[in-house]
Amino acid sequence: MNNKDLKKVVESALDEQKVPHVKLRKIGASKVDVASLTKPSKETRQEYWGKGLTYFAIILIIILVASIIGFIGFHGLETFTKDHVNIFHFLTSSDWDPGEGKNHVGAAAMIVTSFAVTLLAALVATPFAIAVALFMTEYSSKKGARFLQSVIELLVGIPSVVYGFLGLTVIVPFIRNIFGGTGFGILSATLVLFVMVLPTITSLTVDSLKAVPSDYRKASLALGATKWQTIYKVILRVASPRIMTAVIFGMARAFGEALAVQMVIGNAVLMPANLVSPSATLTSQLTSQMGNTVMGTLPNNALWSLALLLLIMSLVFNFLVRLIGKRGQK
């Protein structure tokens, strides 16, 4: 039906209208621009645009993520498929010298060091983070909390290379003086990471404490509880799933930190004998060696395997966060 016909239909409908008080003609129904009504309006086109734009961005991101995972997975697995390294050997042997052939590709030392550094850093940082968060939410004034918040944001914003540099100039000599040896090792890395994960854990813990309804505080105080009793018997208990999530986020950060760790860990791929012997983490080995290998060779593929391991670990951390989040909702 073309516009002329449509107009005719409208006209005749107006002539026939039996409800006299609805004066369509007066409000200019006959002047209705039928052409513009039958075409999508400007707003509709904007709608299409906006929708299209978000879809485009999402598809791009999905392709990007899929290709990153695919690329790392492909090269990481080549060590086992093409170079025939035994996967069990890779995970349990601490003999790391991929240039020497497939029997010298063992990542156990790095895996152990990575986990040791991560766990120790989280273990040291968590009590401090909870204390700072409690101070910010329960004790300090709003002004003080805002000030601390900006300090924490500042700590997050400092580039990791600066932390590494500080660690190298301050912590390593300090440890060398106290424990002897080189000063490089897990202890130094733990201390550097402690400062780096502290703000992460703190700010997430602050969020979790703020999410505890103030009704609980009032109810507890009204029952004759002291402030501290309220904190450790109600607030921390209610917030604990989310605090656990905060700790795991901190651990994910510690596990993935490369540069700062590389600067203080010593970079010797050895099973750590103690906390002050030089060692290497998965990430530090990647950063220090990636420039020294040729694409497609076993040493290079072995590094990709380390990357794959890191990827899997970050998935595990994500999964843990989800799991604890779900538990907390119950």
Added chain:
Amino acid sequence: MEDIITSKDVHLSYGNVEALHGISLDFEEKELTALIGPSGCGKSTFLRCLNRMNDDIPNIHITGDIKFEGQNIYDSKMDLVELRKEVGMVFQQPSPFPFSVYDNIAYGLRIAGIKDKELIDHRVEESLKQAAIWKETKDNLDRNAQAFSGGQQQRICIARALAVRPKVVLLDEPTSALDPISSSEIEETLLELKHEFTFIMVTHNLQQASRISDYTAFLMNGDLIEYGKTADMFMNPKKQITSDYLNGRFG
């Protein structure tokens, strides 16, 4: 009957704004006193003064005399924790902790340092019975208190407040967040308990005040307008403004 809480010329101001302009009101022991009045008249504020729940509000200034069993509760030597064990409180929103029913009721006892398991068991049962929620909870004391309905949660909160055996329980609009059936159940609970404990209840619901309270205090704009036996006040209000309010001419 004796007065358990007495207040004399209580002024309270937030910053420069005075919210209570000198309230003198005595509460009888083992009776239920209702505080009524239009929104913003200061009745909840006044209620919170009675166990010092206003203390944490910044810029608050309270003068006057509030005595609990003859002791000035705003005295610097007053032990806040002890006071709140004697003067408990139930809030408008049911606020059980997200723990088991048992842990909720036992909370007040445990923080008071009671470790005797038998005593706690006994008190939990007794308080739940007093709050008329024992039937619903006795078979699932381990269940999360927040899994119960709103009215049940509020009765769990009442039981939690009763477990520490307070002398006075302050109720801040305990039924206004509940449906009519749950409200009437709470009312029944209070009616049964009102001669074992002293209740002071803020309510918006005039019918509720007339149904369950023994004494009523009418507050407006931070002043106490009229106070007396509920029956007398509802039948023969002494002041015109009280009569107007009770008859719904404003508020």
